[in-house]
Amino acid sequence: MKFDYVVIGSGPSVYRFLLGMQNSGKKIAVVEKNRFGGICPNEGCEPKIFLEGAARATLTSMRLQGKGITQPAKLDWKELIQQKNKAMASFLNNMQSMYEGLGATTIKGEASFVDQHTIEVNNKKITADNFVIATGKKPHPLNIPGHEYLLTSTNLFELEDTPKNVAIIGSGYVGMEFATLLSAAGVKVTVIVRSGQPLEGFYSQHVHQLVDEMKNSLGINFIFNTNVTAVTEAQTGYEVQSANGNLGTFDKVINASGRVPEINALKLDNAGVEYSNRGIKVDKYLTTSANNIYAMGDIVDKTAPALTSTAQFEADYLSALLTNKTTEPLRYPVIGTVTFTFPQLAQAGISIDKAKEDSNYSIKDIDITQGDFLYAGTDDHARLSLVFDKQNHLVGAAEISQTAVDDINALIPVMAIDVDPEVWKEKMLMAFPGLAYKIRTLI
Structure with missing residues (x-):
């Protein structure tokens, strides 16, 4: 079999890549050794956020006990897992056909390089002009007794x-x-x-x-x-x-x-692709040391965080590059990240710890429990820290609260447009009394 592009892996970045290549006229194959869709929808962020919704409701009700709630909720883990499986079954079962609907040939099996233009899957040779590696990461094995x-x-x-x-x-x-x-x-x-x-x-x-x-x-x-x-x-x-x-x-x-690059079975040395224990090395165009082989997503050795959002951003960029819609190098935007603990941690832009070591930045620490947006008084220790540069532009933010992800997402546009906060206030007026509105009073 011969293709213009063979993509190894089938996670969220691959879906975005296929969308971008849909009208290119290129013959594309997607090779997946496990479940189509990759880690995120099968055993990562999608099922996690399903469970997190119930967990957050349960923990919030516990916090509200004695504040208007007399009986906190009780989480039934078995029922929750069954509901998760039911809710996601049809979506996951259709992942392979979704890729085929975008014009790709799907192949189930483990790929390994034979040379720069050939891989082997299920004891069969597949050739392509170009390859895109998007195999992601897997759980870090602990080599200990037991x-x-x-x-x-x-x-x-x-x-x-x-x-x-x-x-x-x-x-x-x-x-x-x-x-x-x-x-x-x-x-x-x-x-x-x-x-x-x-x-x-x-x-x-x-x-x-x-x-x-x-x-x-x-x-x-x-x-x-x-x-x-x-x-x-x-x-x-x-x-x-x-x-x-x-x-x-x-x-x-x-x-x-932790997680490690899903790299061993690929036999990258056969194709002349350089890599480290952090992943595949790429240049500013996501090109590997083999000029017809690209990489995107968590498999890449990069300084940007390994997130679904950054993987999809790279996929959008790569499809634009390969369809001649851009010749510019990859430049990451302001990136937000969150941990769905209780309370949440979220941040974007310049980190607070880094800003503390650099005189070019000033930091504003805010106790956001002291305001009009405490819903039933359950968030007793919410804090927001903002980083400003010498021009008084917002360049970083970090928050701990039960609504941190929403607040930081509301701040990302302020950082992205790179203007004085007073200018931003003239151009945007969020709905009151929504969570995003309180940002206006804090910057």
Whole structure:
């Protein structure tokens, strides 16, 4: 089989890429070894946000007890998982046909390069003028004794029976969000943190505040500066060992220690594609060291955050580049990111920690509990930090609150248009008393 483009992987970036290439007249194939749609809709952000809605409602009702709510909600994990599966079944079952509807030939199997113009899938050779690698990342394997007992996010999304207590190894997005979800379901959670702080990359002051909230309000236990060395089967569950001794016995142990590039099976050396342990190396046009092979999404070794939004942005750019709609290099916009904990952490633009080390920036810290937008008084510790440059333009923001993602998303246009906040206020008037309106009073 011969194609103009073969895309390896089928995540959200691939869907965007196919949309951009739809009227190009090019013959395109998409190769996927697992489930079409990739990690995000199958075992990542889409099922997570479905569960998060119920968890947030449950935790909010707990906060409102004694403030007008007499009986807090109780989350039925088994029923929630069943509802998630039901809600997403038709969408996920149609992913492959959606790609075919955009003109692509879909091929199920694992791809590996034979040379710069050839891959092998299911013992058959497929040739193409160009390739796009979008295989994403997979859970970081923990090579320790007892690793076979560990669950990952994939298993957890299918777990119908709620364990009484779990240990979560890792404290990035996945670890902290699952700690929140399981805690809302009444599970006793212990988070094992390799360093002294979870969620590296978020504003450290807000992270410390979040940890205090999760400990005091949700009863989550944190063990810091600890590496797990082994997991052993016990009569009542699994014992987790560290260099300092036994950390406890748990019904389930979850590996949330990070994600690594899905790269090994590709045999990139055969095609002359350079890579590192962070992913595939690309230039400012998303071109690899082999000039007919491109990469996009989480598989790329990049400084931009590995998010669905950045992957789709790269896909839009790459399809525009390959259809001669642009000749410019890739330039990322203002990027927002959020962790769906309770409360949420969200941020965009210049980080607060970085701005504190640079005299070119000034920082405004705001206690947003002191205002007119406290809904029933459930958000007692909400804080917003803003970064301004020498021209008084807003260039960064970080927030901890139950509505942080909405607030930061409302601030991103202010950063993107790069004007004095007073000019922005003249051009935009948000609906009152919506959450976005309070931004007007804060900048």
